Amino acid sequence: MIRRWLTAAMLLCVLVANRPVGAQTLLVPMDDAQTNHLKAYGLAFQAIKTVRRAEWLLNYRGGAFLVPDAPDMRRRAALDGIRTEPVSDGDVARIRAEIAGGNMDAVVLERAPRVAIYRPKDQPPWDDAVTLALTYAGIDFESIWDDEVLNGELSEYDWVHLHHEDFTGQFNKLYLAYRDAPWFIAQRQRDEATAARFNLSNVPALKKAVADGIRQFVEKGGFLFAMCGATESLDLAIAAFAVDITGPFSDGTPIDTDADARMDWMRTFAFRNARIEASPYVNALSDIDGHQVNVPARRQPLGTFTLFDFSAKLDPVAAMLVQNHRTVIRDFFGVTTSFNKAVLKPGVTVLASEQGAPWVKYIHGDLGQGSWTFLGGHDPEDPQHAIGSAPTDLSMHPNSPAYRLILNNVLFPAAKKKPRKT
Amino acid sequence: MIARAVRSLWAAALLTVLILPTSVMGAQDLVSDALGHEDAGRNAQAIVAYRQLLNQALAGGENTDQIALALLGLERVYFSLAQRDSVLPVVQLVLRQRPADPIARGIQFRAFAASAQDAEVRMAFDEWRSAAGEDAAPWREYIRTLMAMGRPLAADSALADAQRALGRNAAFAGEAAQISATLERWTDAARAWRRTLPDMPWMEMAAAFSLQGAPVAARDSVRDVLLAPPIGLAPRRLLATVETGWGDARRGWAALSSVRSDDSATVAWQEFGERAEAMNQNSVARDVWRALYDRTGQADVGRRAAIAALASGDAAEALALATTIGPTLPPTDRVAQWLLIEVQALGELGRAAEAARRVQEADVQLSDGLREDVSRELVSAWLRSGDVERARAAAERAGTLDDDQVVGWLALYDGDLTLARRRLVRASQRDAALIDALAVLARTQVESHPGLGLAFLALARRDTADAIGRFALVADSLGDATPALLATAARLATQSTDSTRAVRYWERVVTDFVSSPEVPEALLELARAAARGGEMARATHHYETLIIDHPGSAMVPQARRELERLRGHVPELS
Numbered sequence: 003m004i005r006r007w008l009t010a011a012m013l014l015c016v017l018v019a020n021r022p023v024g025a026q027t028l029l030v031p032m033d034d035a036q037t038n039h040l041k042a043y044g045l046a047f048q049a050i051k052t053v054r055r056a057e058w059l060l061n062y063r064g065g066a067f068l069v070p071d072a073p074d075m076r077r078r079a080a081l082d083g084i085r086t087e088p089v090s091d092g093d094v095a096r097i098r099a100e101i102a103g104g105n106m107d108a109v110v111l112e113r114a115p116r117v118a119i120y121r122p123k124d125q126p127p128w129d130d131a132v133t134l135a136l137t138y139a140g141i142d143f144e145s146i147w148d149d150e151v152l153n154g155e156l157s158e159y160d161w162v163h164l165h166h167e168d169f170t171g172q173f174n175k176l177y178l179a180y181r182d183a184p185w186f187i188a189q190r191q192r193d194e195a196t197a198a199r200f201n202l203s204n205v206p207a208l209k210k211a212v213a214d215g216i217r218q219f220v221e222k223g224g225f226l227f228a229m230c231g232a233t234e235s236l237d238l239a240i241a242a243f244a245v246d247i248t249g250p251f252s253d254g255t256p257i258d259t260d261a262d263a264r265m266d267w268m269r270t271f272a273f274r275n276a277r278i279e280a281s282p283y284v285n286a287l288s289d290i291d292g293h294q295v296n297v298p299a300r301r302q303p304l305g306t307f308t309l310f311d312f313s314a315k316l317d318p319v320a321a322m323l324v325q326n327h328r329t330v331i332r333d334f335f336g337v338t339t340s341f342n343k344a345v346l347k348p349g350v351t352v353l354a355s356e357q358g359a360p361w362v363k364y365i366h367g368d369l370g371q372g373s374w375t376f377l378g379g380h381d382p383e384d385p386q387h388a389i390g391s392a393p394t395d396l397s398m399h400p401n402s403p404a405y406r407l408i409l410n411n412v413l414f415p416a417a418k419k420k421p422r423k424t
Numbered sequence: 425m426i427a428r429a430v431r432s433l434w435a436a437a438l439l440t441v442l443i444l445p446t447s448v449m450g451a452q453d454l455v456s457d458a459l460g461h462e463d464a465g466r467n468a469q470a471i472v473a474y475r476q477l478l479n480q481a482l483a484g485g486e487n488t489d490q491i492a493l494a495l496l497g498l499e500r501v502y503f504s505l506a507q508r509d510s511v512l513p514v515v516q517l518v519l520r521q522r523p524a525d526p527i528a529r530g531i532q533f534r535a536f537a538a539s540a541q542d543a544e545v546r547m548a549f550d551e552w553r554s555a556a557g558e559d560a561a562p563w564r565e566y567i568r569t570l571m572a573m574g575r576p577l578a579a580d581s582a583l584a585d586a587q588r589a590l591g592r593n594a595a596f597a598g599e600a601a602q603i604s605a606t607l608e609r610w611t612d613a614a615r616a617w618r619r620t621l622p623d624m625p626w627m628e629m630a631a632a633f634s635l636q637g638a639p640v641a642a643r644d645s646v647r648d649v650l651l652a653p654p655i656g657l658a659p660r661r662l663l664a665t666v667e668t669g670w671g672d673a674r675r676g677w678a679a680l681s682s683v684r685s686d687d688s689a690t691v692a693w694q695e696f697g698e699r700a701e702a703m704n705q706n707s708v709a710r711d712v713w714r715a716l717y718d719r720t721g722q723a724d725v726g727r728r729a730a731i732a733a734l735a736s737g738d739a740a741e742a743l744a745l746a747t748t749i750g751p752t753l754p755p756t757d758r759v760a761q762w763l764l765i766e767v768q769a770l771g772e773l774g775r776a777a778e779a780a781r782r783v784q785e786a787d788v789q790l791s792d793g794l795r796e797d798v799s800r801e802l803v804s805a806w807l808r809s810g811d812v813e814r815a816r817a818a819a820e821r822a823g824t825l826d827d828d829q830v831v832g833w834l835a836l837y838d839g840d841l842t843l844a845r846r847r848l849v850r851a852s853q854r855d856a857a858l859i860d861a862l863a864v865l866a867r868t869q870v871e872s873h874p875g876l877g878l879a880f881l882a883l884a885r886r887d888t889a890d891a892i893g894r895f896a897l898v899a900d901s902l903g904d905a906t907p908a909l910l911a912t913a914a915r916l917a918t919q920s921t922d923s924t925r926a927v928r929y930w931e932r933v934v935t936d937f938v939s940s941p942e943v944p945e946a947l948l949e950l951a952r953a954a955a956r957g958g959e960m961a962r963a964t965h966h967y968e969t970l971i972i973d974h975p976g977s978a979m980v981p982q983a984r985r986e987l988e989r990l991r992g993h994v995p996e997l998s
Contacts, residue, residue, distance in 0.1 A: 081971050083984055129995075138993050182611065183641060284577070298606060299575045390641030393995040397985050 027094055028071045028079070028086040033064035033327050038400040041082040043409040044139035045069060048078060050416050051114040051142075058322065058413065060314035061106040062097065065325025065410075068108075082140070083400070107314035109322065115160035115225070115415040117143040120151070120167065120216075120232075124188060129393035130165045131229060131381045135408045138396040148196045151212045156219040161415045164232035166337060166380065168287070169213040169239035171206030172252045174231055174337055175285045175296075180389070204253040206239075206246075213239035217269070221370030226271075227411040231337030233376040234290045237270040238278070249282035267347075271374050272365055276345045291378070292361025293339035304333040304385060307363040309354045322414045323366055323375060324353050328403035333363065335387070336380030341365060354407075364407065375411050382407075451480060451490055458497055467501050474498045478514065482521060491518060492527040499531045508538050523555035529562065533569040545569055560586070560595045567599045576606040598627050605634035610642040614649035621658035628658070632665040643670065650679070657683050661692045668696075673705040677712055685719055693719075697728070706736035714741070723749050723761070730765050739772035759789040767798050771805030774885070776814070779805045796822065803830060810885040812837045828852070833861075837881045839874030841865060857883070860912060868905035873898065876909075888920045896929060907933045907940035918949060927953050944970055944977035951983070955990055963990055 030042050049056040049069035057068040069075055071088055079086045089097070101108055119133055123145070136143050146155065146162075156162060168174040173190065180186040190205070197208035213236050220226045228236060238247065242265055246258045257280050258264065267274035276288040285296035294300040308330050312320040333339070333356065340361035346352075347367075353375075354364035366375045381387040382404030383394045399405065458473035474497040481490035495511075495518065502510045512535050518528040529552045536544040545566070552562040563586035570579035580603050586596055601616030617631040638646050650663040660679050667676035680696055683689045697712035713729030716722075726749040733741040742765055750762045763786050770779035783790075783798050790798065799822030806815035812834060819830050832848030835841075845865045851858060861880060879894035892913050899909035914929035926949065933946040951966035967987040971980055988994045 077972065080975065081968055081984075081987070083971075083981075134995075138988070140991075140993065180641075182645065185641065297577070299577050301574075388639040390639030390643075392640075395994045397988050397994045 026071050026091060027089050028069050028075055029063075029089045029093075029097070030067040030069060030079075030084065030086050031063045032066045032325065035085055036064070036327070036401070037085045038083045039064075039327065039406055040135065040139050040396060040400055040402065040409060041084050042067065043406075043413060044082065044141055045075065045078055045084055045086075046111065046413060047114060047139070047141045047416075049075065050111045054112050056111045056416075058109045058111055058325070058417065059097070059101060059106065060109060060318060060321045060325060061104070062101055062108075064327035065322075068094065068097075105311075105314055107318055107321070109318055109417045111413060111416040113416055114142075115412070116158065117141065117161045117163070117412060118146045118150075118156070118159040119143050119163045119165075120147065121145050121165065122147055122189070122192070124185075124192070128166060128387060128389055128391070129381055129384075131394075131405070132163045132165055132227070132408055134381075134394060134396055135405050136412065139409060139412075141409075141412055148193075148208060148212050149199075151215040152200055154215075156215060156224065157222070159224070161225045161227065161412065162216065162219060163411075164216070164226070164228040164236065166230045167209075167232050167235065168337075169209045169232065169235040170242070170248055170287055171204070171209040171239075172248050172287070173205075175249075175282065175287070176389075177251045177282070206248045206253045209235075210239045210243055214243065217271075217369070220271070220372035220374055223371035225372060225411075225415045226374040227377070227408070228374070229336065229377045229408075230380045231287075233272070233341070233378065234287055234338040237273045237290070238265075238276070238287055240269050240271070241265040241267050241273075241276075242278075243269065247278045249280075251282055270347070271369055272341070272347055272350050272367060272376055273345045274347045287338075290341055290345050291338040292342045292359065293335060293378075295335040295339055296337065304335060304339075305356050305359065306330050307333050307354045307356045309364075310352065318417070319373070319414065320351055320353060320366060322417060323364075323407070323410050325410050326403050326406050327401070331382075331403050332385065334379040334382050334385035334404065336378060338378055340378045341376065377407060379404075451477065451487070454480065455490075455493060458494075462497060462501055467505055470501050471498065474501065475514070478518070482518065488525075491522070491525070495527055495531055499534070508535050511535055519551075524552060524559070524561075526561050526565070530565055533565055534572075537569050537573050540573070542573075545573075558590060560590055563590070564596065564599060567596070567603070571599075571602060571606065576603050579603050580607065598624055598630075601631065602634060605637070608637075608642075610635070610638045611645040611649060614646040617662060618649060618656075618659045621662060622656065625658060628662055628665070631662050632669065635662070635666045636669045638666075647679075655683060657688055657692060661696075664692075664696055668699060668703070673700050673703060673708045677708050681711075681715060690716065690719065701728075701732065704735075706732050707738070710736050710738060710741065714745075717745070717749075723753060727761055727765070730762075730769075734765065734768055734772070737772075739769040743769035743773065756789055759786045760791075760794070763790075764794065764797055764801065767801045767805065771801055771808055774809050776802070776805035776809035776811065780814075780818070807833070807837070807881075807884045808886060810881055810887075812881065829858075833880075833884075836861060836865075837877045837884070839872050839877035841868065841873055841876065842871045864905055864908050864912065867908045868902045870902055870905075873902065876902065879909075883916070888916050889922075892916045892920070892922065892925060896925075907937040907942040910937075911942040911945060914946070914949065918953075923953050923956070944974045944979045947974070948979050948983055948986075951986065955986075960990060 030036070030045060032039060032042060036042060046056045046058070046067040046069060052074070053070050053072065055070060059066045059068065076086070098108065100106070117136065119130070119136070121130055121133060150156070173186070176186060193205045193208060197203070197205055200208065200211070202208045202211060216226065216236065217240055242261070244266070245261050245264045246253070246255060247261045248257065250256055257278070261278050261280070273290050276290045278288050279286045286294050286300070293302045309324040309326055312324060314321040340356070340363050342361050344360065346362070346365065349367060351366045352362045353366055355362035363379070364377050367373065381394055383396070383399045383402050384391060396402070396405065454473055454477040458470055458477060461470035461473055474494045477490055478494035481487035481494060495515065498514055499511050502508055511531060515528045515532045515535070518525055519532070522528065529548065532548050533545055536548060549562055549566040556562050563582065567579045567582050567586065570582060579599070583596055583599055583603060597616050597620035601613050601620055604613035604616055613634060617635065620627055621631060635646055646666070647663065650659040660683050664676035664680040667673070667679060677696065677700070680692060683692070693712055693716050697709055697716060700709040700712055710729055710732035713725055713732055717726040717729050726745050730742040730745040733739070733745065746762050746766045746769060750758045750766070753761070763782065766782055767779045770776065770782070779802055783802055799818060802818045803815050803822060806818055816834055819834070828847045829851040832844050832851055835847060836844035848858060848862055848865065875894065875898040879891055879898055882891035882894055895909050895913035895916070899906045899913065902909060910929045910933050914926045914933070917926035917929065930946040930950050933940060933942050934950065937943065947966045947970040951963045951970070954963035954966060964987065967983045967990070970977065970983045971987070974980065985994070
């Protein structure tokens, strides 16, 4: 009997001795060593969701993650083609020492945010970069639309994303070119029916109410990430709460003649003193966008934008939003591609801009207890995405630096809150 | 004072020497002189020569061609010197004498536009308009210049002004179309091009180019406009070009094929057929040439239809054409133009005896080159019929028995694996069948195996069902090659949509030969079969096993992509 116990104990010792030395943690590098940057976010999200523990090593190896070395983590990494490096406790200690000595920091991620994407049930003929990114990375989300916002369901989520919607209710001024297209007719009928259901007089009124609901969501502590036309139109709709800024094709009445003067910019997230584009024949909402892609005479060419460097220790939120393995990124068009500096509110944090250009690309700020981030452009890997173009297949762009910006925003609400020190 | 007079006299004498020879030169000499300098990159001399030509033409009155030639030459030379605006004083010189000269005005517009002098363009336009009266030319040039300056909305306004001022909408249909396309008003653009092309057929390429950019969502409205009655050649030809550009030559042909028969339609069909051929759209090319043959009865067109039919795998159509057209030709022409097509078609259809008979009948008329080609085809025809002996005899007659490929295949069909291995490995033309055969031969040390030969022969006969059974049957008798043969049988079963048998063979590979190199492929195919059958959990399991257990396999990236698609993580293929 004793002999048997001794044998078992020896066997146990041998097993323990042969175990990979201290491999309790997986380092997920996010520099050029990473084989699938986008899926790596999904792995970190899974770690937060299942074991409520991951760390984001800001400015360390491109914004690497530390996740527990569990079999399901390894399995998912293998299936998704994510590079991971088993690290011992000693290795982790060395990493922490290196982090302590430089412009780096470790942020604990401990609660998977509840994510909602504002998008219509019927898929419009253009893709949505955030839906693509989250789906590809394997991050759970729910879809919401006007009914959910107006019924107050936004409070069930931590993070809401907006993409291409025109919150001024002018259907992105696509009336001229696409008024006969079946998808346009369906979109219009759907929005008119929703407006009627909520006793709102027309689509612009409906979208203004939705914009206000989103504003309240942020004010009460929500995180908002908006891209493309949603950025500009959301602020216009909020500022124009008591002004008619829409052409007769959308609400049957002409635009208020003194609309510009009556805009209430105090209420907006990011912009102030923008000028409304009053002509229904000019496919632009205002002068917020620097590139004006749909106005051929004003269209500006695409360049590259540069991510700013932030102090990971003093300004962790901004640092989280710009974690990347590239600093200079190819620009991409959208209904709103960029934001003119001249119309930015004071206090807006610029996260990325094009050198020498009068516009910026990526901005962030706080409103009430919440915060928001705006990224110009429609689809980072399809710089001139047109209506009807096939959606981007992200498995062809697993290392996309611009798509990483979107995913930084998803993880950032998971961070254990640290007060901003600057 | 005297010195100055002497210098002046010298200068005058020099000028006389320089000018006299050219002043007496004819206009033609000046033109060739100027062009010669320009071609040789002697820009300074070219400018002098063009200026002299211009001066001579202006002095001589109505020499419109020479003026145009000189002005355009100067514009080119100054452009190459990056001094585009230097042409403007010369243009002014011409315009003082000829204020409505369209060439001079066009150059003036381009020079102003190049330096973004919007106000000057507008001024020049106003001057031209007042000089030209009711002529539409100033409006057209102005609209085009605005478009070239990237100002389509301004061009759109100018177009509306022109239509109001001249009351002739049709005169600006081309410009209206260009503007609509630039502003992405696709339906309007298609309508305008439809109105324009009957009067301005030379604009067809411009129309196709402008509509090419229409996104998928707008294409149906473009189609509706161009297909609407009455059926006309110009819109149908435009749509055919645009559809081909959109990657659907079949739809393009559908648009063009219903046009009423006349000479213009014949030319349009011919052009379309050539385009389809160039794009390797063989089945479309076959239909175009066939329709054209039915319309014209021309034998050479019928031959192109037959060649396209063979390339598209439609041997029956090729043979039908050969038997219809061949007998109408003189015997020597029939042999020269049609015998090879007939033999190929008969071979593809497994009618080797008929092919041999046709060759025998034509024997005396065969040239050496044609005899060699036909004989090679005959060997293939006999093999496809499963008759190795006759194939060997045909090869002997054709003198190809020293050809590694022919000898290797014949040895393989005989089951002589040693000889087959030795000769096939040296074969120069490597197609998929040869690579498959070599893969099997490389995996076994067996020297002779008639059963395996019969399996490959069944494959050569295109009797896939028989081949599948034979490969599976002999698999276990070939030792190390068993998984390779099971994989061959499974691939054939997949190709012939016999999923049940394919799955059975792949499962044997996975279960009984776990360390064989065929396992990753087997897992991938099993996953695909499960996905096709709606068994998502099973498909996921196979994909995951492949990725986890065989991380070094070249199939892992493909498995990941398909797994992503299965989970809906990436968009469906359109």
